[in-house]
Structure formats: structure tokens, C-alpha cells
Amino acid sequence: MEICDLIAGYGAFRDKQFKKYKNRFIDLVQQGQRPKVLFIGCSDSRVDPALITNSDPGDLFVLRNIGNMVPPFSPDNDFHGTAAGIEYAVSVLNVTDIIVCGHSHCGAIDGVYREINDPALIHVKKWLELGRQARDYVEETLKEGESAKKKLEMTERISVVFQLSNLLSYPEVARRVEEGTLSLRGWYYKIKTGELEYYDDDSMTFKPMISDA
Known part of the structure; x- marks a missing residue:
């Protein structure tokens, strides 16, 4: 898709989709946004939070970055964009759920196993x-001889768990989780099949979101 296609797509949105949601947009302007869910996902162009969850405008407050990472709380860190988004969602929007959604075939997770020396990729x-x-945990846990594919898939999932842990380093997140007004959820999306898994705290494993049985 090129820029001309995006412009044409906007024309279709203006003429059709916007009209469909016009009253909703008016309400969202007059009443303000009231999303209940913060969705922290990857910037990967193949992973669309609204598409995956069939959400409407105003339903999700979305943060996206490469690898769906969550920097630990630190007033002096260099990752203010993601940290500020988390604080805003929790303390201003009062979301009731935070989802960290990893996915298959993640270039960022593949990148944690590679040496990056290109000065153009300093950030x-x-x-x-x-x-x-997550990388270190997998390398210490996985048996020798396992395939690179299995290593990456395990790291993609385990990284989600570590990002959930990082969320708890935010004082307000931890406080609200403790009092029961905020829930943290780990998801894993399989691009090729459209399957979605969730992290189960009790079994410490990822399970199918919807069982076919």
C-alpha cells in the first residue's frame, strides 16, 4: 500500500465509515473518551488491536511500540512516551484492564538475539x-538442541510475562491491582492463524482464548 492508497482510503472512510460512526464521534467529543482498556501492543503492521478485538472508536486506549515493551518505572528513564501513556491511562482515564499483547514472528524479539551495531539504530x-x-530466561530454561523457531516463540510469550511484571513497578498500577480495581492481562496473537492466547497465572502457561472443543 502506497501513500496514494491511504489518501483514497481516507476518502472511503469520510464517505462511508465516518457516517456510520458519526453519532459516536459526536458523543466522544462532547463527553470525552471513556475507554476501559489500555492495550499495549507491537508496532508491527500486521497486528491491529482494533481489528483483532473487533473494537469501535473509543473502546481502546492504545500504546504501540516495537516489541510491546514496558519500561520499568523510573522518573529518570528515557522512555517517557510509553511511561506517560501508562500513567495517563491509569490515573486520568481510570482504565480497569491493561493488556500486553505479544505476537508471533516478532522482529523485535528476534532482535534481542542479534548484535546491533548500526549507528542508525541506536535507539x-x-x-x-x-x-x-526474557531472552536470558529462555536461554537458561530451554533444552539444548531446540529449534530457533521454538526459542523465538517461547521468548515472544515469556517477554509478555516480564512486561506485565514491569507494569507492577508503577506505584499507581500496583496500588490499583492490589485493591482490585485494575487487572493486568497477557495475550499472545498468532498472525498466521488468527489465534489468540491468554496468560493463565495459576498454571503459568498461555492457553487458547476461545476453545474449539
């Missing part, structure tokens, strides 16, 4: 340090 290199814990 990418720094950002991917947030995936080191």
Missing part, C-alpha cells in the same frame, strides 16, 4: 534491552 538497540530478561 532501537537501547529499547531492545527491555527484552533481555
Whole structure:
């Protein structure tokens, strides 16, 4: 898709889709946004939060970055964009749920296993340090001889768990989770099949969101 296609797409949105949601947009302007869910997802163009969840405008407050990473709380860190989004969602919008959604075939997770020396990727290199814990855990846990594919898939899932842990380093997130007004959820989306898994705290495994049985 090229820029001309996006402009044509806007024309279709203005003439059709906007009219469908016109009253909703008016309400969202007059009443303000009231999303109940913060969705932290990857910037990967193949992973669309609204498409996956069949959500309407105003339903999700979305943060996207490469690797769906969550920097630990630190007033002096360099990752203010994601941290500010989390704080705003929790303390201003009063969301009741935060979803961290990882996915298959993630280039960021693949990147945590590679040495990045390109000076044009200085910020990418720094950002991917947030995936080191997941990488190290998998390398220490996975049996020798396992395929690279299995290693990456495991790291994609385990990274979600570590990002959930990082969320709890935010004082207000931790407080609201403790009092029961905020829930943290880990999801894993399979691009090729459209399947969605959720992290089950009790079994410490990812399970199908919807069972076919």
C-alpha cells in the first residue's frame, strides 16, 4: 500500500465509515473518551488491536511500540512516551484492564538475539534491552538442541510475562491491582492463524482464548 492508497482510503472512510460512526464521534467529543482498556501492543503492521478485538472508536486506549515493551518505572528513564501513556491511562482515564499483547514472528524479539551495531539504530538497540530478561530466561530454561523457531516463540510469550511484571513497578498500577480495581492481562496473537492466547497465572502457561472443543 502506497501513500496514494491511504489518501483514497481516507476518502472511503469520510464517505462511508465516518457516517456510520458519526453519532459516536459526536458523543466522544462532547463527553470525552471513556475507554476501559489500555492495550499495549507491537508496532508491527500486521497486528491491529482494533481489528483483532473487533473494537469501535473509543473502546481502546492504545500504546504501540516495537516489541510491546514496558519500561520499568523510573522518573529518570528515557522512555517517557510509553511511561506517560501508562500513567495517563491509569490515573486520568481510570482504565480497569491493561493488556500486553505479544505476537508471533516478532522482529523485535528476534532482535534481542542479534548484535546491533548500526549507528542508525541506536535507539532501537537501547529499547531492545527491555527484552533481555526474557531472552536470558529462555536461554537458561530451554533444552539444548531446540529449534530457533521454538526459542523465538517461547521468548515472544515469556517477554509478555516480564512486561506485565514491569507494569507492577508503577506505584499507581500496583496500588490499583492490589485493591482490585485494575487487572493486568497477557495475550499472545498468532498472525498466521488468527489465534489468540491468554496468560493463565495459576498454571503459568498461555492457553487458547476461545476453545474449539
